[in-house]
Amino acid sequence: MIRVEHLTKAFNGHPVLQDVSLEIHEGETLAIIGRSGSGKSVLMKHIIGLMKPDSGRVFVDGTDISSISYSELRLVRRQFGVLFQGGALFDSMSAFDNVAFPLHTFTRKSEDDIRRETQKCLDLVHLPHVGAVNPSELSGGMRKRVALARAIALRPRYIIYDEPTSGLDPETSSTINELIKGLARQLEITSIVVTHDMHSVLAIADRVAFIHNARMHWVGSINDLHSSEDEVLHAFVKANEYFIGAAASGAS
Amino acid sequence: MNGVVLNLVRPFFSLGRFSLLLAKACGSLGDIGIYRKNMVVQMVRIGLESIPIVALAAAFSGAVTTVQTAYQLVSPIIPPKVIGAVVVPSLTMELAAVVTGFILSGRVGARIAAELGTMRVTEQIDALEAMGLNSVGYLIVPRVAAGILMFPVLYVAACLIGVAGSLLAAMLTGVVSIGEFILGAREHYDNFGPYFGLIKAFVFGFLITSISCYMGYYTEGGAEGVGRSTTRAAVMSCVFILVADFALAIVLL
Numbered sequence: 391m392i393r394v395e396h397l398t399k400a401f402n403g404h405p406v407l408q409d410v411s412l413e414i415h416e417g418e419t420l421a422i423i424g425r426s427g428s429g430k431s432v433l434m435k436h437i438i439g440l441m442k443p444d445s446g447r448v449f450v451d452g453t454d455i456s457s458i459s460y461s462e463l464r465l466v467r468r469q470f471g472v473l474f475q476g477g478a479l480f481d482s483m484s485a486f487d488n489v490a491f492p493l494h495t496f497t498r499k500s501e502d503d504i505r506r507e508t509q510k511c512l513d514l515v516h517l518p519h520v521g522a523v524n525p526s527e528l529s530g531g532m533r534k535r536v537a538l539a540r541a542i543a544l545r546p547r548y549i550i551y552d553e554p555t556s557g558l559d560p561e562t563s564s565t566i567n568e569l570i571k572g573l574a575r576q577l578e579i580t581s582i583v584v585t586h587d588m589h590s591v592l593a594i595a596d597r598v599a600f601i602h603n604a605r606m607h608w609v610g611s612i613n614d615l616h617s618s619e620d621e622v623l624h625a626f627v628k629a630n631e632y633f634i635g636a637a638a639s640g641a642s
Numbered sequence: 643m644n645g646v647v648l649n650l651v652r653p654f655f656s657l658g659r660f661s662l663l664l665a666k667a668c669g670s671l672g673d674i675g676i677y678r679k680n681m682v683v684q685m686v687r688i689g690l691e692s693i694p695i696v697a698l699a700a701a702f703s704g705a706v707t708t709v710q711t712a713y714q715l716v717s718p719i720i721p722p723k724v725i726g727a728v729v730v731p732s733l734t735m736e737l738a739a740v741v742t743g744f745i746l747s748g749r750v751g752a753r754i755a756a757e758l759g760t761m762r763v764t765e766q767i768d769a770l771e772a773m774g775l776n777s778v779g780y781l782i783v784p785r786v787a788a789g790i791l792m793f794p795v796l797y798v799a800a801c802l803i804g805v806a807g808s809l810l811a812a813m814l815t816g817v818v819s820i821g822e823f824i825l826g827a828r829e830h831y832d833n834f835g836p837y838f839g840l841i842k843a844f845v846f847g848f849l850i851t852s853i854s855c856y857m858g859y860y861t862e863g864g865a866e867g868v869g870r871s872t873t874r875a876a877v878m879s880c881v882f883i884l885v886a887d888f889a890l891a892i893v894l895l
Contacts, residue, residue: 435768438772440768440771440772460776464774464775464776465774466774467771467772467773467774468773468774470772472768472769472772472773474765474768474769474772475765476764476765478764478765478766478768478769479766480761480766480769481760481764481766492773495676495773495775496773496774544773
């Protein structure tokens with residue numbers, strides 16, 4: 391379980407997160423939503439220890455990662471897989487080598503086992519034949535799927551998706567959403583999805599955390615989201631055209 | 643006022659951050675097993691792939707120094723063999739190391755800063771860290787170690803090719819015979835010269851790679867930021883080569 395307690399972070403005196411608290415339960419898919427620049431990605435970076443809070447604490451399985459040493463933090467991070475916004479694939483390596491990289495680096499498996507495991511990850515993201523291709527030759531959606539294959543290579547307990555559908559067409563977005571949902575079910579991974587795409591939220595999330603004005607404004611289940619009368623949340627959700635479309639098709 | 647204070651403080655801030663980066667790099671030396679493969683790659687990129695441009699620069703430096711020395715020194719009362727006595731120490735003590743350093747500031751320094759800068763702005767460095775890898779150890783240690791190991795090799799190559807260029811220029815222009823050139827070089831040969839040059843190469847190798855890694859690793863602000871880091875890496879490497887060259891001359895000579 392991941393627990394964020396009273397986290398506060400400011401950049402150049404400008405508060406980005408103020409007194410943010412949140413619990414992420416084992417096996418669930420939590421969507422962190424909010425406007426662009428609301429601090430969602432900053433919260434995500436705190437959860438994997440890429441940023442240190444000005445005050446407050448982040449617990450991963452009971453360990454306060456804001457106060458442990460760097461070498462201990464690296465061990466905690468190995469329980470996470472992260473899908474960055476642009477994929478963050480290593481452009482000096484082929485798609486296959488990108489996925490195999492964590493296996494080569496952190497396991498003592500034989501070359502044959504690594505090859506098999508890597509191919510299995512590429513199969514899981516429905517890209518069995520792109521191994522030899524360089525990241526620069528892949529489309530945006532394919533890059534994200536290869537990055538997802540890399541993120542699950544070590545079978546992490548937690549996986550964090552940073553804007554997984556941003557910049558993608560609706561069809562590719564749906565493919566990514568299905569993958570996120572499918573992987574969470576198949577691999578029993580706890581998923582944290584940072585996004586402002588309500589279509590994606592409705593398709594994959596069990597619970598939603600809404601950040602507004604640097605504070606955790608609202609946390610609840612998808613069902614609660616529909617019935618909530620919170621005006622700020624309602625305005626955010628309504629402003630998303632995908633939500634309107636999804637709600638309409640849901641009603642029909 | 644705030645801007646003035648910031649500009650005054652910035653060099654100290656940079657020096658502090660540079661020192662911390664090096665300390666973190668030293669702290670990750672124990673994980674060399676993980677970085678070994680990357681180090682071999684960097685030794686090829688920094689060392690072997692630089693040989694053609696270093697050879698070209700060294701050969702022309704040697705040739706030009708020979709012709710100019712002949713023009714400036716040789717007269718009825720100064721024998722031509724003095725050309726060998728001047729050119730060879732100039733190459734081994736100064737030119738081979740400094741010219742190699744300047745060329746590699748552009749070729750190696752800019753490449754390192756651009757690579758790391760691009761990795762920073764495209765979140766590849768964050769991806770390494772998120773996996774639980776020490777990005778400083780994985781990216782910086784192999785590059786700096788390769789620089790320290792390969793620059794002396796390039797220096798030796800530059801010395802040999804520089805002397806060959808000198809001999810070729812002497813032969814083609816006829817300012818001095820090969821025999822007289824070698825005689826002059828041997829009569830005034832100082833054992834310390836090549837050692838002095840090797841120490842310089844070692845220091846320049848460290849400076850160019852570590853400064854460029856620092857500039858690239860802390861890149862901010864997209865493509866423009868990468869461009870800025872790349873330029874700064876090349877310029878600062880050249881500046882610190884000059885400063886170190888002077889400091890080493892004062893300390894060691």
